[in-house]
Amino acid sequence: MKLFFGGVRGTGPVADLGFLEFGGETTALLVEGLAGEKIVLDAGTGLRLVNARLGAGAPGAPIQLLMTHYHLDHLMGLPSFGPLYNKLWAVEFAAPLREGVAAEDAVRRVLAKPFWPVQLEKLHARLSFTTLPAQAGQPVRRGALDIRWCAVHHPEGCHAYRLDEPATGASLVFATDMEWALATPAEQRDFLNLCRHPRPAHLLVMDGQFNRAHYAKFKGWGHSTWEDCVDVARTAQVRRLLITHHAPQNDDSLLLDVERAVQRALPGAGLARGGLEAGFDE
Ligand SMILES: [Zn+2]
Ligand SMILES: [Zn+2]
Known part of the structure; x- marks a missing residue:
């Protein structure tokens, strides 16, 4: 399993010179499994870099787009996501209901007139929509990857996802947009369980x-x-921590200071960077 960070910025994109180290694109990640599975996490402007990576391979593999929530910084890259305009691609949008809103409602709305000229029905890719159960009892299998999730504390709701590749032992927990200090004991317990089971995440x-x-x-x-x-x-007891959702006003020099403080507190930890690839080899 490989992980590529298309964007790690929170709230809104930035494109100034002082932001090149950590990148200015908003949240979008690409996970590629050993068997060619392609899972995209969120649809922020970082999809621009995800597009480029997907374009380098042969189109046609199904893409599953797991959506943590529908705040615009996690959705604003969707209208220009290349595979949606290519009939060779199949894109499955998947998320649990959040406040009664399904992934299809949110995607339809963001592409609706007058916000975008190409509505859902006019897209060329083969599209499908999956509503995941509120809490994963058993993991959902996607190729050779297991997907788990839980709700986390955030206005309008949000979900954290865990991806496991049993064949290699690689595992990722992705938890953007979560307010730990306000999470209830049950929310904290569920999230720690997600990080720990079936084994502490890589x-x-x-x-x-x-x-x-x-x-x-x-x-x-x-x-x-x-x-x-x-x-x-x-x-x-996760093996490695990377911090994400950097504030748009936090430039590279400030984030490098934060990263040094993080590393003093937890050696090996760091801040996620747009364009970074993370492996799970060790
Ligand atoms: Zn956000
Ligand atoms: Zn949010």
Whole structure:
């Protein structure tokens, strides 16, 4: 299993010179399994880089687009997602219901007039929509990958996903947009279970947009601090932590300072970067 970060920026994209190290595209990740499975996590502007990677391979493999939630920073790249306009691709949108909204409702709305000139029915790819159960009892199998998920604390709801590749032992937990400090004990327990079972995850990618010193000002905004990420990674005994959903005003020099603090707190941890590929070899 390989993981590619198309975008790791929260809230909105940025494109200034001081943002080249961590990148300015909003959340979109591509997971490629050993057997050619292609899973895209979220549809932020980072889909631009995901497009380029997918375009380098032969079209036709089904793409599953797992959606954490429908805030615009996680959806604004969708209208220009290349495979939607190519009849050789099949794209399956999948998510649990959130506040009664299914993935199809959200996708249809974002492509509706007057927001975009090409509506859902005019797209060329073979499209399908799957509503996942509210909580995964048994994992859902996608090729040779197992998919698990749980709800996390965020305005309008959000889900964290876990992908396991039993053949290689690789595992990823992706938890963007989660406010750990406001999560209920049950929400915290469910998320720690997701990180720990069936075994502590190789890699946890978690929202750490804020820091504890300034968190009080942003309480209720739906995001965690990098210190929360370190606590969760330690408690769940994940092998590696990468922090994501960087605030759009946080430039490279500020994020490099944050990364040094993260590494002092948890050696081996770091901040996710747009364009970065992560393997699961060791
Ligand atoms: Zn977000
Ligand atoms: Zn959000």
